[in-house]
Amino acid sequence: MGESDKLKETVKQIFTEYLNQHGHRKTPERYAILDTIYSIEGHFDIDTLYSLMEGQEKFRVSRATLYNTIVLLMNARLVIKHQFGNTSQYERCYNRGTHHHQICTQCGKVTEFQNEDLQHAIEHTRLRSFNLTHYSLYIYGLCGKCERANKKMQKNNIHKKEK
Amino acid sequence: MGESDKLKETVKQIFTEYLNQHGHRKTPERYAILDTIYSIEGHFDIDTLYSLMEGQEKFRVSRATLYNTIVLLMNARLVIKHQFGNTSQYERCYNRGTHHHQICTQCGKVTEFQNEDLQHAIEHTRLRSFNLTHYSLYIYGLCGKCERANKKMQKNNIHKKEK
DNA sequence: GTCAGTGCAAACTTTTTGCAACTAC
DNA sequence: GTAGTTGCAAAAAGTTTGCACTGAC
Numbered sequence: 001m002g003e004s005d006k007l008k009e010t011v012k013q014i015f016t017e018y019l020n021q022h023g024h025r026k027t028p029e030r031y032a033i034l035d036t037i038y039s040i041e042g043h044f045d046i047d048t049l050y051s052l053m054e055g056q057e058k059f060r061v062s063r064a065t066l067y068n069t070i071v072l073l074m075n076a077r078l079v080i081k082h083q084f085g086n087t088s089q090y091e092r093c094y095n096r097g098t099h100h101h102q103i104c105t106q107c108g109k110v111t112e113f114q115n116e117d118l119q120h121a122i123e124h125t126r127l128r129s130f131n132l133t134h135y136s137l138y139i140y141g142l143c144g145k146c147e148r149a150n151k152k153m154q155k156n157n158i159h160k161k162e163k
Numbered sequence: 164m165g166e167s168d169k170l171k172e173t174v175k176q177i178f179t180e181y182l183n184q185h186g187h188r189k190t191p192e193r194y195a196i197l198d199t200i201y202s203i204e205g206h207f208d209i210d211t212l213y214s215l216m217e218g219q220e221k222f223r224v225s226r227a228t229l230y231n232t233i234v235l236l237m238n239a240r241l242v243i244k245h246q247f248g249n250t251s252q253y254e255r256c257y258n259r260g261t262h263h264h265q266i267c268t269q270c271g272k273v274t275e276f277q278n279e280d281l282q283h284a285i286e287h288t289r290l291r292s293f294n295l296t297h298y299s300l301y302i303y304g305l306c307g308k309c310e311r312a313n314k315k316m317q318k319n320n321i322h323k324k325e326k
Numbered sequence: 327g328t329c330a331g332t333g334c335a336a337a338c339t340t341t342t343t344g345c346a347a348c349t350a351c
Numbered sequence: 352g353t354a355g356t357t358g359c360a361a362a363a364a365g366t367t368t369g370c371a372c373t374g375a376c
Contacts, residue, residue, distance in 0.1 A: 023330095024330080024331090025329095025330060025331065025374090025375050025376070026375075026376095027330090027331065027332080027374080027375070029331080029332070030331090045365095046365080046366085047364095047365085061332080061333085062332065062333045062334070063333090063334095063365095063366085064332075064333065064334080064366095064367080064368085065331080065332055065333075067366065067367075068331080068332085083246035083247065084246065086340090086341075086364075086365080087364085087365070088365080088366090102290065102293050104293075105296065111293075113290070113291070115288055117284065117288075118284055118285065118288050121280065121281055121284035121285075122281065122284075122300065122302075125278055125280075125281050125302075127265060127276070127302070127304075128276070129306065129307030130265050130267075130274075130302070130304055130305070130306055130307065131304045131305045131310055132302055132303070132304040133268065133303055133304040133305070134303050134304075135300065135301060135302040135303060136299075136300070136301045136303075137285065137298065137299070137300045137301075138298060138299045138300075138301075139285075139288075139290070139293070139295055139298040140295070140296055140297050140298060140299075141290075141293055141294045141295040141296040141297075142293070142294045142296070143292065143293055144292030144293065147294055186355090187355080187356090188349085188350050188351070188354095188355060188356065189350075189351095190349080190350070190355090190356065190357080192356080192357070193356095208340095209340080209341085210339095210340085224357080224358085225357065225358045225359070226340095226341085226358090226359095227341095227342080227343085227356095227357075227358065227359080228356075228357055228358075230341065230342075231356080231357085249339080249340080249365090249366080250339085250340070251340085251341090
């Protein structure tokens with residue numbers, strides 16, 4: 001059994017436990033969604049997930065069910081939600097290293113990076129009467145590519161007004 | 164002149180400079196929007212801003228103009244955008260101490276807090292080919308109030324299923 | 327058999343866009 | 352005078368909701 005399958009098995013068990021504990025039904029749709037999500041490496045939005053499940057041999061599920069199920073998955077701590085841009089972005093979070101997000105304000109590219117010191121600093125911050133479950137750090141700025149592009153534009157004096 | 168008026172003068176100048184530099188017009192709407200925003204202490208969304216400007220003796224502006232102008236203000240580094248919940252939240256950011264956000268996953272309450280060590284750690288993180296302009300740290304969890312409420316519920320065994 | 331869960335479509339909310347009128351320059 | 356801005360209304364995009372049907376228990 002590959003690493004990926006092992007992971008899928010584990011999260012399936014966690015989800016089953018969660019569903020049992022909360023008196024929810026164990027429908028094939030829910031497991032199909034979980035399985036698909038844990039096949040995706042990075043971020044995804046509902047629409048992407050919908051297309052993925054439509055295209056594959058997998059179960060086809062409605063958007064409504066996707067929205068419903070993803071709430072359960074978030075509660076079960078198997079998925080987290082991000083909100084850069086206009087669409088909600090999700091990502092699986094079981095057994096994924098903590099990482100932070102760099103977002104280019106120009107091209108919108110999102111890059112993940114890890115930094116233990118940073119992670120440590122955040123997790124050990126004393127909070128007044130607040131019980132931390134998770135966090136998101138979004139760093140905005142210009143990615144190398146966009147910055148170089150801008151410099152070139154400035155040189156050529158093409159740039160006069162922004163959009 | 165009060166502190167608040169002094170601040171408003173300053174940001175007005177910054178905005179004027181920004182508009183000049185980018186060849187944008189200095190319309191009364193834009194200044195009225197800036198002025199209203201710098202009267203608001205915490206976060207706000209477009210709808211709140213719209214109501215505020217409608218109710219006051221101030222200029223009434225359309226939502227379209229609010230959306231347009233707020234983009235300019237973000238570029239001028241006078242406003243930043245947050246995306247907790249479903250609506251985009253904004254806040255003025257000139258001369259406001261850096262702060263982080265605690266968000267209660269149950270009641271949705273957002274609290275700001277400051278922490279110099281954390282700030283330092285984030286700002287001095289080495290990023291590969293990325294030019295940081297600003298960042299947002301969102302810490303999710305349960306606020307004291309909700310946590311106490313939950314504990315009480317558990318004790319009384321009222322809680323069986325989540326919503 | 328029952329009721330939670332599903333699919334579908336309609337409704338709703340937030341944001342964007344097209345266009346005529348306006349006004350800063 | 353001209354082109355950037357505005358307001359309005361329509362459209363788009365994302366998400367939620369109501370309801371009849373289905374299937375997990």
